[in-house]
Amino acid sequence: MRARDGDRMVLTTYGRSSGFAIDPVEKKPLAHFHPGTAVLSFGTAGCNLNCRFCQNWDISKSREWDRLAAVAGPDEIAQTASASHCDSIAFTYNDPVIFAEYAIDTARACHERGIHTIAVTAGYISPEARAEFFAPMDAANIDLKGFTEDFYRKVTGSHLRDVLDTIVWVHDHTDTWMELTTLLIPGHNDSQDEIARMARWILAELGPNVPLHFSAFHPDFKMLDIPPTPPATLRKARAAALDAGLRFVYTGNVHDPECETTSCHACGQSLIERDWYRILAYRLTENGRCPSCGTAVPGRFGDAVGHWGQRSLPISASPTSY
Ligand code: SF4
Structure with missing residues (x-):
């Protein structure tokens, strides 16, 4: 995706996308960032990275080049997000650190139109590049x-x-709202000991308020021989992380409303109830507080909950396709 052009290194994928869709922000997944709103993803x-389980392989x-059928510059993408009433844009599907120039320019164009920006990334980025990449990102998973x-x-x-260093750096040095996701793959990264150590590390380095999502693996790419993650494994992982002291731990890629609910960490009141990507109930006050005890919930909640629902809608952001 990079090439030499004269004396410069250029991003050959700049302005070319593998496609656009409007999704709920819950699908990124982000649970504490403008819940219920629509996101233009590309x-x-x-x-x-070379993940053997990649679901977007x-x-x-x-x-x-035929995977990059949609041609759209930063302004066209921002216009499309605005015209389709998206609250945010998400750089996702593949890791945006590899198309950083395109993502950064698009993020700036979106900010000019009041649209938020979300990076969905593996966090495998060198220290020198972090500041420039995360500066225009309002949220990151x-x-x-x-x-x-x-x-x-x-x-x-x-x-x-390197990934741990990025996570600590984003937490300590940016205003980017951050949530973490772990895809639990049976027999590979799902032992209770590993999960407990991970949760203790998150608590020690980031504190209790960074949301953590445990999502279900489905056989894909080079891991077709591994079975899907049992829902019980996700629940056990969530329980272990809560036991370690993390406050906001969720399961994903399964129907489990109890484990997808945001509860007040002070009084236990259920605040945001979800099923899959759909919001079933929303009880936060306008300034993101628990209505029962007034405790502020960490996150960026905006003025009101969105109503996009669980739809995923492919769209074109491109004046030309080939
Ligand atoms: S980082 Fe994401 S897109 Fe890249 S190979 Fe891994 S799973 Fe696939």
């Missing part, structure tokens, strides 16, 4: 794909330490 092709592993170097090296082709 990505390019290629990736800097047809684009993350693509070296083919960063994958913490496991908690052993062995898993990161063998299953993702990257390194745990």
